[in-house]
Amino acid sequence: NAGVTQTPKFRVLKTGQSMTLLCAQDMNHEYMYWYRQDPGMGLRLIHYSVGEGTTAKGEVPDGYNVSRLKKQNFLLGLESAAPSQTSVYFCAIRRTSGATDTQYFGPGTRLTVL
Amino acid sequence: AQSVAQPEDQVNVAEGNPLTVKCTYSVSGNPYLFWYVQYPNRGLQFLLKYITGDNLVKGSYGFEAEFNKSQTSFHLKKPSALVSDSALYFCAVRDPSNDYKLSFGAGTTVTVRA
Numbered sequence: 293n294a295g296v297t298q299t300p301k302f303r304v305l306k307t308g309q310s311m312t313l314l315c316a317q318d319m320n321h322e323y324m325y326w327y328r329q330d331p332g333m334g335l336r337l338i339h340y341s342v343g344e345g346t347t348a349k350g351e352v353p354d355g356y357n358v359s360r361l362k363k364q365n366f367l368l369g370l371e372s373a374a375p376s377q378t379s380v381y382f383c384a385i386r387r388t389s390g391a392t393d394t395q396y397f398g399p400g401t402r403l404t405v406l
Numbered sequence: 407a408q409s410v411a412q413p414e415d416q417v418n419v420a421e422g423n424p425l426t427v428k429c430t431y432s433v434s435g436n437p438y439l440f441w442y443v444q445y446p447n448r449g450l451q452f453l454l455k456y457i458t459g460d461n462l463v464k465g466s467y468g469f470e471a472e473f474n475k476s477q478t479s480f481h482l483k484k485p486s487a488l489v490s491d492s493a494l495y496f497c498a499v500r501d502p503s504n505d506y507k508l509s510f511g512a513g514t515t516v517t518v519r520a
Binding site for chain 1: 415438440442448449450451452455457496498506507508509510511512513
């Protein structure tokens with residue numbers, strides 16, 4: 293998983309509960325991304341960061357917040373979970389090295405909101 | 407805005423036969439195109455990418471993809487499919503002028519029967 297870890301791997305929430313998903317990288321990559329994967333819809337970008345202290349909205353940001361206080365960590369927060377947020381969440385980093393410029397993904401977090 | 411279409415939800419082939427997974431794209435400017443594979447309960451793994459140069463790109467696990475600018479396509483191919491190639495395949499396009507965000511297709515499930 294290209295040095296990208298996600299915590300937790302699985303979580304079940306009740307509607308209205310809050311939680312934070314952690315993405316951690318063991319390298320020094322500037323760009324980090326949060327996606328959600330839903331059947332038949334591919335991956336959709338929630339939020340992303342182009343460096344420490346920066347965040348930006350993606351395609352489906354509503355109901356989520358993010359923070360990048362440390363370069364190695366990108367946090368995704370759900371303040372008040374809704375059943376529509378039941379999904380698999382993937383974090384990715386953008387690796388640039390010479391001719392390489394590719395996104396690599398973590399193992400995912402499966403979230404169920406009841 | 408950039409977008410990707412994968413016209414087939416499922417592709418079924420017999421082991422040993424050629425495998426093709428179709429992808430068409432829409433992007434302003436020069437496209438950066440990617441293929442990823444997802445095995446059950448796993449994250450996305452990078453297969454190959456096209457940025458510039460030769461229209462036939464070779465990637466991991468014996469896969470290759472052909473970039474066709476006139477048809478705006480980037481089909482994934484493998485000359486002889488294996489049962490272990492059964493997985494979910496995603497095509498993605500990146501807009502280098504837009505913070506390197508990826509837009510994914512909905513995915514194609516490939517089943518290779520023995």
